[in-house]
Amino acid sequence: MPGQEPSRCCGAAIIRRMTERPIKVLIAKPGLDGHDRGAKVLARGLRDEGFEVVYTGLRQTPEMVATAALQEDVDVVGLSILSGAHMTLVPRICALLREKGMDDVLVAAGGIIPDVDVPALKESGVAAVFGPGTTIHEVAEFLRANARPRD
Amino acid sequence: MAETRAPASGEAAVSARARALCDAALAGDRRSLARLLTAVENRTPLAEAALRRLYPMAGRAQIVGVTGPPGAGKSTLVAALIAELRRAGRPVAVVAVDPSSPITGGAVLGDRVRMQAYSSDDGVFIRSMAARGHSGGLSSATAAAAAVFDAVGFDIVLVETVGTGQSEVEVAATADTTVVVEAPEMGDEIQAIKAGLLEVADIVVVNKGDRPGAHRTAGQLEAMLSHVTSREASLGGSAPKNPEVLVTTAATGEGVAGLLAAIDRHRSSARDSLGSRARLKRAEAQVWAVLVDRLHERVRSLEAAQDESAADASIAPGGLADAAGDGSGGSAPAGELLRAVASHELDPFAAADALLALLAGDRGGPAGAGGGGGRGA
Numbered sequence: 001m002p003g004q005e006p007s008r009c010c011g012a013a014i015i016r017r018m019t020e021r022p023i024k025v026l027i028a029k030p031g032l033d034g035h036d037r038g039a040k041v042l043a044r045g046l047r048d049e050g051f052e053v054v055y056t057g058l059r060q061t062p063e064m065v066a067t068a069a070l071q072e073d074v075d076v077v078g079l080s081i082l083s084g085a086h087m088t089l090v091p092r093i094c095a096l097l098r099e100k101g102m103d104d105v106l107v108a109a110g111g112i113i114p115d116v117d118v119p120a121l122k123e124s125g126v127a128a129v130f131g132p133g134t135t136i137h138e139v140a141e142f143l144r145a146n147a148r149p150r151d
Numbered sequence: 152m153a154e155t156r157a158p159a160s161g162e163a164a165v166s167a168r169a170r171a172l173c174d175a176a177l178a179g180d181r182r183s184l185a186r187l188l189t190a191v192e193n194r195t196p197l198a199e200a201a202l203r204r205l206y207p208m209a210g211r212a213q214i215v216g217v218t219g220p221p222g223a224g225k226s227t228l229v230a231a232l233i234a235e236l237r238r239a240g241r242p243v244a245v246v247a248v249d250p251s252s253p254i255t256g257g258a259v260l261g262d263r264v265r266m267q268a269y270s271s272d273d274g275v276f277i278r279s280m281a282a283r284g285h286s287g288g289l290s291s292a293t294a295a296a297a298a299v300f301d302a303v304g305f306d307i308v309l310v311e312t313v314g315t316g317q318s319e320v321e322v323a324a325t326a327d328t329t330v331v332v333e334a335p336e337m338g339d340e341i342q343a344i345k346a347g348l349l350e351v352a353d354i355v356v357v358n359k360g361d362r363p364g365a366h367r368t369a370g371q372l373e374a375m376l377s378h379v380t381s382r383e384a385s386l387g388g389s390a391p392k393n394p395e396v397l398v399t400t401a402a403t404g405e406g407v408a409g410l411l412a413a414i415d416r417h418r419s420s421a422r423d424s425l426g427s428r429a430r431l432k433r434a435e436a437q438v439w440a441v442l443v444d445r446l447h448e449r450v451r452s453l454e455a456a457q458d459e460s461a462a463d464a465s466i467a468p469g470g471l472a473d474a475a476g477d478g479s480g481g482s483a484p485a486g487e488l489l490r491a492v493a494s495h496e497l498d499p500f501a502a503a504d505a506l507l508a509l510l511a512g513d514r515g516g517p518a519g520a521g522g523g524g525g526r527g528a
Binding site for chain 2: 021022043044046047048049050051052053054055056057060061063064067068070071072073100101102
């Protein structure tokens, strides 16, 4: 680890992992529902999987989410929606990301999203929809396999 | 990263990409600015090229460090400062650092939650950073990130540290103005006269001013911190700071205008010799950081060279301990030295001296190719 005395390091595995440049994920709650337990659990779970997770907090507009993604230069945008407004919010966020030149950012959605809506969401640019029952490890594996490569 | 994914073919290509990104960021392109910050954070070769290009353009911004214990209200206070600055039409950049897990390397960066109201304002740029194992309250790339914001024209850069304890004072070496945020009832006069964090404060803020005891805490801090005799002050060099003590309620914005006024006052007073001394110290810290990095690189390239000559050609990028651990790269002398220290056959001083001697012998070798080791920062 550059800039750090080896004596302070806890072990080779940690040093190795920290020099690997973690994948950076934005976890956002667009829309008006106030149910952020899932988003927080996922943020914490992905932390334990070695990701750097930026959490936006509740009630974000699509513009706020896209700007946060741009400023943080994240590799992944995860959208948690339980309000039923996903068909409005998600395509709008995907369009804004493309507009801002972030077409290489992986977008995933989670929450309460009916199966019938999934094809349309994927059409609009979402790579995966994770419903109830998904394990954090599954999400982590998917992100590792599909996030853009870091240089 | 469309551009950075392109095949990197040598130094010329890297510096061309760095130049393109810098030019775009200087012209106001936020995406390019964000990518530059990522490069700086990940310490890519592109980052070095970019920072060398941007450094001459930096040095105009006021870098304001905001530090204090977890939960004192640093993020909320930064958000309130953003509001105050935007009211005056002043653009502002924020670097917010949160800790990385020492176990997994992961992090939850939650400072943005308090600042999201400004995320679609073009005059505000907020960037979260994980400390990535760096102790001292910042990440090792924080100063460089602030320099990037400075170079692209942000007049004020707020640097929020991780929640600190008593002695994470690194922010003072990075910032022009250091604001230490305390909460009411966090300690008595004895806490205030202990060495450490409060010593480096240019401004002390007692936040949560609506809580009982806030003004009493402020009074106690003021009484103990403002005790600087004229004799000490006239001695120059090591005179302690004489910080202003303010009370704010960040959640409502009360007292925040006064804090911004104090920050602005400190900026103008820091233009004197004291300020230039702070800048010299910062320069020293920057050069040392690069020097330490270069030393790490040299040790690693030494190991890599050893690994290549060994049967197993896999190069572990993790430093000394990797060479020693898990039986990989077992024949590297650096690894042997570490093992000898671990088993108390050798003391750490002798091992370090042996490594330095190895590096000195290596000076003309392939590690120095391209003049990489000899450039002044």
